[in-house]
Amino acid sequence: MTHPVLLKVEGLTKHFGGRPGLFRAQRPVLRAVDGVDLVVHRGETLGIVGESGCGKSTMGRLLVRLLDATGGKVEFDGVDLLSLKGRALTAVRRDLGMVFQDPWASLDGRMTVRDIIAEPLDIHRAATGADRRRRVAELLDVVGLPASAADKHPHQFSGGQRQRIGIARALSLRPRFIVLDEAVSALDVSVQAQILQLLGDLQAEFGLTFLFISHNLAVVRNIADRVAVMYLGRIVESGPTQALFDAPRHPYTQALLSAIPVPDPERPRRRVVLKGDVPSALAPPAGCRFHTRCPIAQEICRQTPPVVTVGPDHTAACHFADSPLTAS
């Protein structure tokens, strides 16, 4: 990937809880996202993988300004995204889209499909009257639904069709960057394939940039150009999909990959079995966050957070990313 950078994330953090209210006791600080560094290139799909609760959704929500970050910096096309307010924020929202996981809860059942898809247009007063109708018809066509769908209600559609409606809505303002949070996870496998195909086509046609969040490694491998692996609010490894799946450098990535069946028996992978449970984001371990479960943890891992090792477009936050211990 040699495309220019669209989104540059540095030290992004989101802490939940903490500040006490008038009638509310102080709550412990939950570090959902805790120092994420990322780069997303124009026109690529960056896959985000990790266990449930590691902060993927929170990060996605920060990047479309659904949540306010606790700290860090996000540069979107040269603009300091996190500092935007009021009009400037509303204006930049035209460039940001999001597709959600739940094809039922993400569409308001009281509205017609037309009103759902046109909602972003209405908010930005981007199209009215005949223009609005035409745009909705176009968008339905683009996501492979008949124009007659516009006057129906969401409950008249299947899960896959509803996800297409959600995609049409996300596309309505022609955004450049779209966060897809578990966008196919609620669908049947065959429907998943169709939606992934559609997403690929849309990306090629409109030059879209995707942040594709999923807990499903097979799906991410299928759609992503590059992959970032998240653990306890941090990115532990990122790199081109092929490189990361073929030669994972972080023991956590190795553990994730060793859990999925190997299609190629010529290269059997060593099973990496993790000890214990994910530590609480309320009290993340000192040093390397992964050391409590890491099969190769040494003393240094308990003391010092690992420096991210840089290969060609491949990073791994592990003290031993280059050592024979991890070379499987």
Next chain:
Amino acid sequence: MSTEDILADPAVDAARPRPTQGYPRLRRLLRHRLFMTGAIILVIVLLATLAADLIAPYSPLKNDFRYRLGAPNAVHLMGTDNFGRDVLSRVLYGGRTSLAIGLMVVLASTFFGTLIGVAGGYFSRLDNPVMRLMDALMAFPGVLLAIALAAVLGPSVLDVVIALTVTYAPRTARIVRAAVLVVRRMEYIDAARVAGAGHLRIIWRHVLPNSLGPLIVQMTFIFAVSILAEAVLSFVGVGPPPPTPSWGNIIADGRSYIPSAPWISLFPGLVIAITVLGVNLMGDGLRDVLDPRLKLEGR
């Protein structure tokens, strides 16, 4: 934990509530026997009251001492009261006062209850202070609070409406808040927010329409309970003032004559009972159709 279940389904997202869908309910409502029975009763009472000018045989206010405390007969179908006034005419006209009070209390408590409930449910910062105040108001048994307020405010239709609104709006607020808390977490709200929708738009276009179900049922409940409460307020002397009739004050006026002329209080009492029954049947029907699990706030 083995690595197989390491990537189990994202439970945080899966736990989100699901929205209700579409409008298949209107047809179910029209086929709901109890609802339709209640609706017919209410329509008859409403029409009779509205047409009082046409169908009332006498003036509700005209005294005729020749016929004091007359038993029901062919001329005075519901008899006459201690001033010789025709009870049927007074019941027909009194319905205007009682139903108007019910309607005004429903409108006012729905308006304020919704405002407060949305404020608390949607804006988490307001939730605690606002709802603690509502809890404080609800700590009093409903009718007692209304009596105390009406006694302070004085006897007039408007004061009765205010007293009952202060009493029932907090109950509406609680119900609306509960509905809003669920709707607020829907992903379609997030979708609107990503697109740049403001709070007012989100509340108006998404939160309110999706919180209406429980609210409509609550409105029928408040209507019925206000009609009853008007009678209670009249009975303790803080209801709508005579001589303008209301169902409550007709009953209250007749109470000294119950041994000798029970019809004075009996007929308006029956009409109240029938009306409340009709409204409650409608409420039950609505609840069946809108949300079978919904529980009403008690009195």
